[in-house]
Amino acid sequence: MNKTELIAITAENAGMTKKDTERMLNAAIDAITEALSKGEKVQLSGFGTFEVKDREARVGRNPHTKEAVEIPATRVPAFKASKALKDIVAK
Numbered sequence: 401m402n403k404t405e406l407i408a409i410t411a412e413n414a415g416m417t418k419k420d421t422e423r424m425l426n427a428a429i430d431a432i433t434e435a436l437s438k439g440e441k442v443q444l445s446g447f448g449t450f451e452v453k454d455r456e457a458r459v460g461r462n463p464h465t466k467e468a469v470e471i472p473a474t475r476v477p478a479f480k481a482s483k484a485l486k487d488i489v490a491k
Contacts, residue, residue, distance in 0.1 A: 436477055448481040 401409075403425070411421035432450055435442050442450040457473040481489075 439475075444482075446482055446484045448479055448485055450477065450479050452476070453478045 407418055407422050407425060410416075410425065411418045414421065416424075432442050436450060436452050439452050444450075452475050455474050455476055458471050460469045460471045461467070462469055
């Protein structure tokens, strides 16, 4: 499912127009993105938690030359599914 399909299904289920649904979805994504950029957690009950995790610097290998490459530390977004979502998907 892509964003367009998600908007169409959500609009139908909520009885809203696709334009209103798209604005709502974009606003939600923007709010989640902004919170993550500030290092905050976003918890959606029954769905899951979006958070930022720190990856430490490490040494990797170039697969072609086998040369050691320093990979710098970075922050990455992460999602942890709730138990309810895991149970639904497992069925």
